[in-house]
Amino acid sequence: MFTALVVHAAEPVEIGRRVQFFMDDHIVDNRWSLKPKTEEVVRAFHAPEKHAANPVIAGQGGYVSAVREPDTGLVRLWYQIAHWTGEAGKGADYAIAYAESKDGVTFERPEFNLVEWQGTKANNVVWRGPSGRRASGAQIVQAPERDKRGFRYLLTYHTGGAGKGMNGIRVVGSHDGIHWDAGSDSLITELHSDTINSIVHDGDRGQYVMFCRPKDRYLVGGATGNFLETGESRRIARMSGADLWKPWTGPPETILIPDELDMQRGFNRFYGMSARWHEGIYWGALLCFKLNTDITTELAWSRDGRRFERLPLRPKLLALGPDGAWDGGMVYGSADWVEMGDRWYLYYAGHDGPHETPHRTPGIGLATLRKEGFVSLRGPRGGGVVCTRLLRWPGGGLKVNADASKGEIRVRVSDEKRRPLDGFGYEDMETFTGDSTALEVEWRGKSLNELQGRAIRLEFHLRNADLFTFRAE
Structure with missing residues (x-):
């Protein structure tokens, strides 16, 4: 729907405990569709x-x-x-x-x-x-x-x-x-x-x-x-x-x-x-x-x-x-x-x-x-991915504001080269199919707090779903 100016941040990005928004690509490294000939991950505006x-x-x-x-x-x-x-x-x-x-x-x-x-x-x-x-x-x-x-x-x-x-x-x-x-x-x-x-x-x-x-x-x-x-x-x-x-x-x-x-x-x-x-x-x-x-x-x-x-x-x-x-x-x-x-x-x-x-x-x-809902990144029906820039993880868990009530969202954690970290893959979390402004993302038997201070990427797999914000908490 919309393409906003890419404002590059120095990597790894120090996100602290602040909410991360998607009205631009400040923390986005890439986003793509799994069916690129017919669909794309788009930026959607939500008017009050x-x-x-x-x-x-x-x-x-x-x-x-x-x-x-x-x-x-x-x-x-x-x-x-x-x-x-x-x-x-x-x-x-x-x-x-x-x-x-x-x-x-x-x-x-x-x-x-x-x-x-x-x-x-x-x-x-x-x-x-x-x-x-x-x-x-x-x-x-x-x-x-x-x-x-x-x-x-x-x-x-x-x-x-x-x-x-x-x-x-x-x-x-x-x-x-x-x-x-x-x-x-x-x-x-x-x-x-x-x-x-x-x-x-x-x-x-x-x-x-x-x-x-x-x-x-x-x-x-x-x-x-x-x-x-x-x-x-x-x-x-x-x-x-x-x-x-x-x-x-x-x-x-x-x-x-x-x-x-x-x-x-x-x-x-x-x-x-x-x-x-x-x-x-x-x-x-x-x-x-x-x-x-x-x-x-x-x-x-x-x-x-x-x-x-x-x-x-x-x-x-x-x-x-x-x-x-x-x-x-x-x-x-x-x-x-x-x-x-x-x-x-x-x-x-x-x-x-x-x-x-x-x-x-x-x-x-x-x-x-x-809440926090001016703009989202929307995954198409066939699925798409939003991959962040390298983030300095401050510790604590991951909270996500997302609407997957008509689709699904999965999240994985990867390194600089996008290699998934052990225990933090898509298959290690329960697929989210609901609607929440404060979803606590969990991986079976693992905690993001273990990665405090490390440079990581978050990869959001969105299928017919809107990703509004995320934050460390």
Whole structure:
């Protein structure tokens, strides 16, 4: 189905305890079919399924950030809301609202009586920024405890109308996610990037990375009626810094520009990109914009935070709903998925009209997919093999996320030359014919822990089955 760029890793690959994904061939040495004239092992994309209860929040919605509390299981959402003032030159007011759910589907919007919005404090608004006029693009940052200054939650957002030296991307702390400490509110960068400005902490490189627009030097194309001078700011750029609480220096570096495939489909802008760092990989929900109408969401990923890849046929992570539906005009996806059992829950903002519609109604929707289930390698009916690069086995057993409910999977362990290791052959394991996100692969009388520190290959024999991920555990 899809062929993704091969990103070679030094061998033996140090996989540690991280989940190994197959959206590219980073750890794949080869894959082939047992009937090569008619079949092949293919890469399959699995789009999240929109929930039947959508919209889970009606009448409110914008960029959304989600967290599931590990102790209570409570799902918490912080999201942008807007109100068009109707005043010349003022545009819209923006604020951050809050909702929560015990099951991730049915949400409550408590009245906090904290922040005035449209003339009343009887609302679920929790933050409006230093000017009281604009707090947009909310995101809860997953930061190490040492960087939180004693707060449990850190919120990054964009503000305007606050005066010179105040406008731009800011961070504020909270102990409960509802009451935000104005004294902690700090400027990260004086950049008017009016989109979702995702900030992630890269634990390998010890830095924070923000994905934004390069609006230090480009405006929204044609804002003055002169594209020659404005350029085009609706691109994806990045900035980085070691400290969330001190201003970052240096200009945004452009890293994603629409290519020929985007142009052929009319998606000639990138509106923004929600991102997260998970299992050593940057995951992006890329907002593809057809000027000046549709916005849809696609999957992007990077192993270094600079070179982002996309699946060649550009399948939609979140597509528009039908004409007239609550999400039929625009869908703003988020990379802030939460884990609910064997499923990942992805929340997104939807609108019933396209970008320039003056009176469109927002909402927040839910889409779910298999845990770790964006992409699989799929073996054909006649069978196929996925052979990894040499891996430095860290010890412990092998866990596999796979669906063989209509076929079967077997696994063997081999050396550099693909010679099977004694006791770890296909015939030494019980063939798997089920569906599991955490299958414990076992060989009769043998343990992979015996191979700790050795360079090995894993060979997956797939017959009419999907291999999503594997990990050492």
